[in-house]
Amino acid sequence: MKRFDVTIAGEINLDLILYGLPEQMPSERELLASDFRLTLGSSSAIVAHNLAALGTSVGFITKLGRDMLGSLALERLAERAIDLSRVRRVAAGPATGVTILLDHGGKRHILTYPGTMFEMTAADLDMEYLASGHHFHLSSLYLHKALRADLPGIFRHLKAAGLTLSLDTNDDPEDRWGDPLDELLGLVDLFLPNDDEACRITGKPDAEQALAVLAERIPLVAIKCGKHGALVQQGSKRWHVPTTPLTPVDTIGAGDSFDAGFLAAYLKGESPEACAALGNKTAGLSTQRPGGTEAFRDAEFLRSMLT
Numbered sequence: 001m002k003r004f005d006v007t008i009a010g011e012i013n014l015d016l017i018l019y020g021l022p023e024q025m026p027s028e029r030e031l032l033a034s035d036f037r038l039t040l041g042s043s044s045a046i047v048a049h050n051l052a053a054l055g056t057s058v059g060f061i062t063k064l065g066r067d068m069l070g071s072l073a074l075e076r077l078a079e080r081a082i083d084l085s086r087v088r089r090v091a092a093g094p095a096t097g098v099t100i101l102l103d104h105g106g107k108r109h110i111l112t113y114p115g116t117m118f119e120m121t122a123a124d125l126d127m128e129y130l131a132s133g134h135h136f137h138l139s140s141l142y143l144h145k146a147l148r149a150d151l152p153g154i155f156r157h158l159k160a161a162g163l164t165l166s167l168d169t170n171d172d173p174e175d176r177w178g179d180p181l182d183e184l185l186g187l188v189d190l191f192l193p194n195d196d197e198a199c200r201i202t203g204k205p206d207a208e209q210a211l212a213v214l215a216e217r218i219p220l221v222a223i224k225c226g227k228h229g230a231l232v233q234q235g236s237k238r239w240h241v242p243t244t245p246l247t248p249v250d251t252i253g254a255g256d257s258f259d260a261g262f263l264a265a266y267l268k269g270e271s272p273e274a275c276a277a278l279g280n281k282t283a284g285l286s287t288q289r290p291g292g293t294e295a296f297r298d299a300e301f302l303r304s305m306l307t
Contacts, residue, residue, distance in 0.1 A: 002132060004083065005051075006263065007058070007135075008048050008138070009136075010140060011043070012045040012070075014038060014096075014098055015040070016100045017039065019036070019290075043253075045077060047259050050257050051264060052081060054261065054296075056263070059082075059086070059129060059133060060087070061087060063120040065090060066090065067095050069096045069098060070089065070096035079297070086129050088120075093116070094116050096115050100112075101252060118144075120146060121147055131163065133163060135163055135164045136155075137168075139256065141170070142174070148179075149179075151180050151184060152184060155187045166189065167188045169181065169201070170255075177201050188218060189218075189220060191214060191222070192222050192258070195207040195224065195231075214233075215235075219235075220234045222262055222279065226251075228242070229241050229280055230279060232273065239272060241276035243281075244284060246288065249290060252290075254284075254292070257286035261278040261283065262278065265277075281306055
């Protein structure tokens with residue numbers, strides 16, 4: 001018997017978001033923001049939180065510091081009844097990571113202190129626990145520096161245990177897109193890049209061509225294209241799934257929220273087109289509140305947006 005719908009091993013941190021800043025920021029000047037929010041950040045934690053808000057049972061493993069930022073981040077996940085029994089908290093070493101986002105009215109600077117994001121290793125993972133889900137998801141491949149070399153073995157172990165696997169690389173801060181990505185793409189059942197990531201990974205100039213390359217080796221690929229919706233391919237079948245236009249309050253976490261919606265439908269056996277349609281809805285929902293999870297903390301708002 002499987003204990004969870006989804007298990008996730010990944011990073012966790014808080015997002016500190018400052019709005020209304022000029023795009024050109026001179027040094028040695030006090031620049032005033034028009035607004036500020038502190039929200040749950042990190043792709044892995046956002047996916048876990050929003051999956052649980054959609055009614056999916058989630059087991060989550062992470063490694064973080066015994067500090068105030070770590071405690072607050074875990075509290076946000078606990079609100080959604082996510083199982084945190086295998087989380088590792090450490091007193092020594094780096095603190096829990098943090099991301100500072102400087103919003104410039106549509107564009108943003110993203111500044112991250114990785115902290116414990118870089119520290120989690122295979123020894124921190126309870127493989128029996130991860131295998132107790134129907135599905136395993138990994139986000140932020142290139143932030144898992146200490147775990148990266150072991151990920152192909154971990155994916156193979158979980159696949160042999162009968163789980164389906166999904167991957168969202170998110171950005172590579174070094175823009176190299178190197179190991180172990182190629183090996184992981186040969187193992188996953190579902191790949192969830194955005195259009196820029198897909199083009200960088202494949203070296204193709206547009207999402208359509210990138211999708212053709214990726215679909216040759218991955219059973220199901222969904223490329224997130226922002227306001228243009230999603231491109232999805234399974235075998236030789238391809239869909240463009242448009243999204244409903246919305247005026248965004250904040251686009252932070254929209255891609256991770258797409259992942260949550262897509263996975264929630266995927267685990268129910270919905271068609272790829274239906275999965276992408278829900279992913280578009282949850283991505284749009286995310287943009288209506290600051291940060292990647294705030295819209296999902298309001299149960300009434302969540303219900304009204306998804307019905």
